[in-house]
Amino acid sequence: MIAEERRRRWWVAYVVMTTLAVYAHVFSTLVVAAQVVAFAGLVVLPNEWRARARQSVPAMAASVAAIGVGVLPIAVHALLHGSSNNWLPAAGLYELARLAWNIAGHSVVDGLVLGVALAIAALAVANAGQTVVRRATSRAPIIALACWVVVPVVLSFGTTQAYLNLHLFAWPYLVVVVPALCLLAAIGVSSVRRPAIRRALALIVVAAAALATPIFGAPPPQDFRNAARWISERYETGDGLLATTWSSSVVMGYYARIDLLADTPRPWVWNEPQPVEEIGARLIDPRAIAIFAATHRRVFIVDSLLGAESADVKSQSATIRSWFDETYPLVTAIAIDSVSPVSVRLYETRAGPPG
Numbered sequence: 428m429i430a431e432e433r434r435r436r437w438w439v440a441y442v443v444m445t446t447l448a449v450y451a452h453v454f455s456t457l458v459v460a461a462q463v464v465a466f467a468g469l470v471v472l473p474n475e476w477r478a479r480a481r482q483s484v485p486a487m488a489a490s491v492a493a494i495g496v497g498v499l500p501i502a503v504h505a506l507l508h509g510s511s512n513n514w515l516p517a518a519g520l521y522e523l524a525r526l527a528w529n530i531a532g533h534s535v536v537d538g539l540v541l542g543v544a545l546a547i548a549a550l551a552v553a554n555a556g557q558t559v560v561r562r563a564t565s566r567a568p569i570i571a572l573a574c575w576v577v578v579p580v581v582l583s584f585g586t587t588q589a590y591l592n593l594h595l596f597a598w599p600y601l602v603v604v605v606p607a608l609c610l611l612a613a614i615g616v617s618s619v620r621r622p623a624i625r626r627a628l629a630l631i632v633v634a635a636a637a638l639a640t641p642i643f644g645a646p647p648p649q650d651f652r653n654a655a656r657w658i659s660e661r662y663e664t665g666d667g668l669l670a671t672t673w674s675s676s677v678v679m680g681y682y683a684r685i686d687l688l689a690d691t692p693r694p695w696v697w698n699e700p701q702p703v704e705e706i707g708a709r710l711i712d713p714r715a716i717a718i719f720a721a722t723h724r725r726v727f728i729v730d731s732l733l734g735a736e737s738a739d740v741k742s743q744s745a746t747i748r749s750w751f752d753e754t755y756p757l758v759t760a761i762a763i764d765s766v767s768p769v770s771v772r773l774y775e776t777r778a779g780p781p782g
Contacts, residue, residue, distance in 0.1 A: 453501065454600045460582055466483075532641070572607045613632075653769075665723060668729065675769075713746075720754075730770045757772060760773065
């Protein structure tokens with residue numbers, strides 16, 4: 428009876444924590460899907476946890492149903508308002524390669540070493556190569572970890588195709604699979620029969636990972652979060668927001684959609700619709716800028732240039748700043764330090780251009 432009560436508490440904790448995870452980030456839905464697939468694998472495939480998993484089918488079904496009810500409000504909100512990452516293009520082979528490159532920490536060495544360790548783990552599960560690799564004594568964790576890696580990638584890739592672009596396939600989200608990859612690599616290393624080779628491979632894996640991990644802790648190249656907060660604190664009804672570059676417009680649009688910009692309208696950016704893959708190369712029509720400024724009380728100019736920006740975009744950015752400096756009085760400004768500094772300038776445009 429005590430054991431049953433304890434299990435019930437764990438299931439309740441699972442429901443609560445998983446529901447909160449989805450509210451923290453909608454991408455957690457894919458992690459829940461991975462858990463469901465992993466559980467189904469434990470129920471169906473031969474493994475040492477199968478009997479216990481089959482006994483837990485009613486509890487798992489009830490938990491998933493409860494999670495579904497709990498996340499219903501945010502699901503409705505997502506359906507009504509769409510993705511906050513609508514700048515993400517449809518996923519293809521290039522995006523898959525970019526995901527692998529980023530998970531490897533931009534290190535060929537780490538990618539190769541991780542691949543070797545994962546291959547050894549696969550051999551251990553398949554009972555192949557037993558002269559070099561020991562047979563895996565526990566398949567259940569490997570099944571669960573494999574689902575943790577595969578399901579989020581497959582689902583996000585499949586739902587970010589041109590016919591159903593839910594804008595989910597982005598490597599910063601898919602770092603969620605890195606812990607599972609590391610655990611699988613550890614299983615692969617521990618499966619090597621010869622102790623000397625096992626120790627050497629463990630040292631190589633750790634050293635290669637140490638070379639790759641800095642990318643995951645690196646600061647973002649542009650600090651738009653603080654820029655959005657600064658604007659939110661000063662925004663007044665009737666103000667406008669103009670981003671001079673594509674990266675500025677995309678990120679400020681994101682913060683507007685998640686309400687970090689309080690009641691600010693969606694940022695005005697480009698003066699005509701265009702495909703996502705082409706928007707970065709297009710320039711803003713100067714006449715549209717003048718009309719936009721004349722129809723707002725005040726205008727925030729958000730400006731941040733990446734190193735890869737074209738000469739035309741850099742020239743446009745400087746021209747817009749100069750035109751506003753010459754035409755309207757500057758109210759206040761801030762320069763936010765980051766790899767690529769972000770500047771925000773607020774101009775008084777209520778009276779329109781002078782003269």
